[in-house]
Structures are given as structure tokens and as C-alpha cells.
Amino acid sequence: MWDQIFATRMARMTASEIRELLKLLDQPDIISFAGGIPDPKLFPAKAFQDAFAAALGPVMQAESLQYSASEGYPPLRDWIAGQMQELGVPCTRDNILITSGSQQGLDYLGKLFLSPGDTALVSWPTYLGALGAFNAYEPNYDRLCLHTNRPPADYAQRATAAGGQVKFAYASVDFANPTGETIDRAGREALLDLGDDLNIALIEDAAYQSLRYDGEPVPPVLALEIARKGDIDACRTIYCGSFSKTLAPGLRVGWVCAAQPVISRLVLMKQASDLHSATINQIAINTVARSIFADHVANLRSTYKYRRDCMLNALSQNMPAGVEWTRPEGGMFIWLTLPDHIDGATLLAKSLERQRVAFVPGRAFHADGSGGNTIRLNFSLPDETTINEGIKRLGALLR
Amino acid sequence: MWDQIFATRMARMTASEIRELLKLLDQPDIISFAGGIPDPKLFPAKAFQDAFAAALGPVMQAESLQYSASEGYPPLRDWIAGQMQELGVPCTRDNILITSGSQQGLDYLGKLFLSPGDTALVSWPTYLGALGAFNAYEPNYDRLCLHTNRPPADYAQRATAAGGQVKFAYASVDFANPTGETIDRAGREALLDLGDDLNIALIEDAAYQSLRYDGEPVPPVLALEIARKGDIDACRTIYCGSFSKTLAPGLRVGWVCAAQPVISRLVLMKQASDLHSATINQIAINTVARSIFADHVANLRSTYKYRRDCMLNALSQNMPAGVEWTRPEGGMFIWLTLPDHIDGATLLAKSLERQRVAFVPGRAFHADGSGGNTIRLNFSLPDETTINEGIKRLGALLR
Structure with missing residues (x-):
């Protein structure tokens, strides 16, 4: 019965390998x-605890439990605007929409820009959740190349041949999921050039932005564009931020920061899709962010940096020749490239059976189905002992 | 710049009259x-207060603040399945998806079923938020007629002529927003017949289901279909419920109850769109629902019933001849039909200026733009004195 009624877009939505795993x-x-x-x-x-208790106290309870504006809680939007300012993005609350995690921002941006057959530019590999969000709007994907001389006309011609136009380039800019890599300043400038040449939106996924452990911070693409154009409202970059990696993912609070014409469309979309993000969570996040954000994130950085270093050391000590990996300056992930003949999914099955070690095979992160010989390792959750033991086992399996 | 990049579906999303108002x-x-x-x-x-304090206590805090399953918090899904059982819908947690309010359920169902040009059947008038959610998927609308002998082939032919097929009928079944009217048992059976004849999904919006003040409860459409077919997994009715009218809207917790093939698709959609609804809110709602739901809703019913009666009395005493209104058995709204020559939007402008009374003009609730001589009144928020004074002023304006 159902297959005859479902929309065609459902064909693009499949169970995620990671989820099943x-x-x-x-x-x-x-x-x-x-x-x-x-x-x-x-x-x-x-x-x-303190923030929710205050949100439910006599002064705030009626507001915390009630419907609220689709744009989000104004004091939280003000605080975020202040943070964006510190990153080189002068803006006001009118440039900020609160979303239910940055994942919802990606879903909305797919919905805002993509008609079936349009092209989205993404890196190979890219964040799996972005592909999941965009897939519902039936795009084609083309490979975003920032450090080559691929001419803009080439992107445009391919998109036309595929029956649509290029609508946006999506880039996870800092310590990307899954590779841990950061787009350097030259890459960000190249992205801005491409955006202007093709007249497309640029989606800057900054979910890991605060989690830098070493190296020099690179300004957000949006900051670099404002430096060129003078005003956020003249910019094509749409910045997606999140509290999931800094304060808590379970509250589902993130944001989009962009030109007002984009925000005003996204507000309509938010209203139509779920009215607004949970009021009480926005109020609690606002309280917690204003009281402890900088100190708390500094503490996270120190712990995660240590774990990253443990994993990099363990990889050096245990991986056989022919295995390569990234050395991320922040975030939560290290990306391994295995010899060509090793398939990550096959390796996972063996690893679970023989060594009881789990990781994510890399193919699912590739819009073209390549990347079979890659895997993603997370270092934010396991402690030092676990990292050392797990990487030792993985090395034994690979040798 | 932006208008050339936005997807065509954005053309259907416009600022809501209610929102601007x-x-x-x-x-x-x-x-x-x-x-x-x-x-x-x-x-x-x-x-x-107690539920959030417990959710953030030592036992639960790590779970409350963390990512969680896209399906929703299992104990809450169990509790909802128990409530559905009491309504005549035997089901398990596997038939329940937690959504961010029932609004998100409607958005997902539009996304699940509608390809551009398909037809959605809705009543005239219907819930404005449903039209808003569906509009993003570019449907045509046709008028759902349950108490006439409109033949199924007529719906199908119109949909084909419009370039698609009928995908679902949407009905707010109890004390509907905006009319306050309830679909009786015969109407629900007719809806089921139509669903089978056309092989379409039936979306049962039950957001106000618990707020019945008098009259006999009517079984959910889903319960009537299970009575026919024996098993929820053989049913085409998709039930959308909400805690927004019973416990608190600011937490954004609702649910969809349906056959497993539908739920499993919606779970993929949930994962792609915002991963999951806020973990802590689901945990808190579960605690509150299990401890006070029935008593709390009984208290709401008694207060809202009194306000409904006040408004009905005030309307009888103050409205001139030629004005008609519904007498809802529950919910939050009374629907007025004015003489043909009076336009609700014009009346609102006059009312705000001369009498300082606000209401919602009815045209926006009509997918065909009719209903200019209708208005919606809410009685859940104002107290008795306010109701009496406001209706007196409105009557004076209309006389």
C-alpha cells in the first residue's frame, strides 16, 4: 500500500549505516x-540544574512553558550575535534564527534552496548528516574543489547537464566531521570567489568551531565575506552554529547566522515546520552560556586535546606502513586512509568479531560512493586507557 | 541575489496573517x-520543576543532556502507547514517533507523501498550520466532503487533471481549530471509506482530543479503522497527538501513532531533519504525564468549559441577528459566520481601532481563499470578565 503513496523523495532517504551500527x-x-x-x-x-530551576521559578515559568517566537528567544539571539561579533561577524539578533541543533539548519537550507535536480557542491568526504538532510530535496552532488583550478563554468555546465543549477556549496570549515581537517584561509577565500562567480549560497557548517586545541584560528567564511562586502546583509554565506558540542546536544539548540533576507525566509520555514525550538531550553542555554561558556569550553578543550594526542600517539605506535591519518587541530575525529585493497565496512565486521573495536567505515561520507578504504575514529568519548587499548587492537588487526 | 537561488517551493510560503497580527x-x-x-x-x-530537577539529578543527567534515539524516549513512547490503547488503539512503542509538537508531524507527513502537483484533501476551513506545513511541498488542495455523496472518482479525476494524485486527506477531528467542530462517527466512517476507495493516507490531527467538556467521546479514526482491519499495521490512518494543549507547548513534544512502515520512514526523516526531539524534555514530559496527567487535564477541562460557556452566553446576549456561531463540545475556539457583506479582516482593523478587541479573520483558514465573512474567537486564555467585556464590544461594533 504505502510504496504507491510515498513521495519520490523518500527513495533518497535510507537508513544510515552509522545508525544501524x-x-x-x-x-x-x-x-x-x-x-x-x-x-x-x-x-x-x-x-x-540552576538554569532550569530558574526557568521554572515564579518569574519565568509562564514564559518558559509557553509558545514563543519562531525566530527564537531574543536574549539568546543577542548573546549569539555577541559571540559572532567576536569571530569577526558584526550582526544583530535579526541575523540569528534559533534552530533545533545545526542539523535543522542544514535541513532548512536544503528545503530553502534545492529543487529536484539542482546541484549541491560538497567535499568528498563530507558530513553524513548534511547528505541525509539534503537528500530529501533530491539534489545531485558535485565535488567541491577549493585548492585546484577547477573553473566555475565547469560546475555550472555539469549542473545544467544534470537538469538543474548549482544552488549552494556546503563546507564544514573547522575540524570537519569526518576528516578533522580545517579549510585554511586561502581555501575560504577560494570558496567566496566561487560563490560570487556562480551566484550561489555558501553554507558554512561551524559545529566544531569552539573546539580548537592548537594552531591559529581561521576567521569564519562569513567574516571574510563581510570584510570584502562591508555588511552581513550583502553576504551569501550562511553560518550554522550549535551548542551540541559545547554545552549539551540533548537540548537541541543551534543557530543560523545570515543575511536578513535569508533569515526571514527561514523563520517562515521554522514556523511551518515546528513553530519554534523549545522555549525552556533556549532560556536555560541562554543562562548557562552567559555564566560559564568560555570557562566550560576551555575545560572541554583541555580534555579533548589530551585524548586527541593519546590517539595520535597510539596510531604512530601501532599502525602498520600504508595506513595514513589526519592530524586535526581540534574537533572530535581522526580520519584514516587504509591501503586501497582494504574495505572499511569489511574491516569493521572483522574488527567487531575479532577485536571488539568499533569505528565508522568511510564510504557513507562520500556522495559518489567512493572512499571504501577510509574509516573515521572518534576521540572525544573514550579515555586514555581505552584509546591505547583500542588502537593497539586495531593495529594488530591491520597488520 | 536570493530570489534567483531559492527553490520554487518558497513561493508557497508566506508570512502568516495570524503571526503578523x-x-x-x-x-x-x-x-x-x-x-x-x-x-x-x-x-x-x-x-x-520536580521533573526537570530529577532529569538533571545524578542518576539521569548524563542521559538527559546527551543525544538520543530519533524514535524518541522509550518510556514516553510506552506511556503514549498505553494512552492510545485506552482510546481503542492497541499498539506498542514501535508505532510511536516522538515529534517536536504535532506541527512537526504535519510537516513530516507533507514531506513523506506530497510531490509537487499532488493533491491534499482538507476541509474548508482547516487548521492554518497544516496548510503552512503542507505548502512547502507544493500540493494542490481539494475540498474534503464527508457528509455529502461526492464520489471518490471525482476526487481522483480532479487530482489527475491537476497533474498528480490524491495523496492524503487531512482532518482535525475533535473541536477543530478553527471551527471547534467535531467529526461525528458517521463522518469518520465515511473518511475511512474514502481512504480505502482512493488508497490514500488519512491524517488524523487529534491535538485537542483530551479537551472535551461535554457530549459523548467519538473514537479516533484510527480506532475505527483498527476495528475494521484488526491491526494498526494494516491501517492507513496516521494519528498526530500533542502535549501542547494538555501539559505545556513550550517543551515542543508531540507524537505520531501509525503503522510501522510509516513510522520507520518518519524516523529516517526525523534523523535527517533534527536528529531527535530534546532528550531532557521527553524525560520531563514522561515524568509529569505519569504522575499527574489525568488530574491535570480534568482541571483544565473544568476551567476551559467555564470559559466556553461564558463566551457562548456573551455571544447570545450581544450578537445581532445574522451572526451565527459554533457550539463546540471542547477545545479552545468558537467560529463566527458574519453576514456575507462583512469582511473579517476589515472588521479586525475596525475592531482594533474602535473597540480594542482582537480576533483572527477566517479567510486564511480556507485553502481556496473563501471564508471572508468568518472569524475565529479563542476562549482558553481570557477570563470571564475579559470575555464578557470583549464580546460586548464586538457586538456593539457589529450592530
């Missing part, structure tokens, strides 16, 4: 580098 | 019957 990880003897989640022991639980 | 209502001397919101003085704030 994660169902296996409840088994207690598994060492998992598969997750992409913060360490719950580091959550600022005390600050949230 | 509500911006005016901050002025303190306005008597407003325009809202559609619960009375915040009736929120179970103490119960939520």
Missing part, C-alpha cells in the same frame, strides 16, 4: 571509536 | 481572542 554498541565489551558524541561526564550539569 | 497584541489595552494558546496560569509548573 550504533545499535550494536550497547554490548559492554566493545571499545567504540564509532560515536560522534561529547563525553557526558563533561556536561555542565550543575549549571543546567 | 500577534505582533500587535503586546499593547496592554487590547482584549485578545486572537491567540490559540493555553492559559499559562494553568501550567503544571510545580510538576515540571
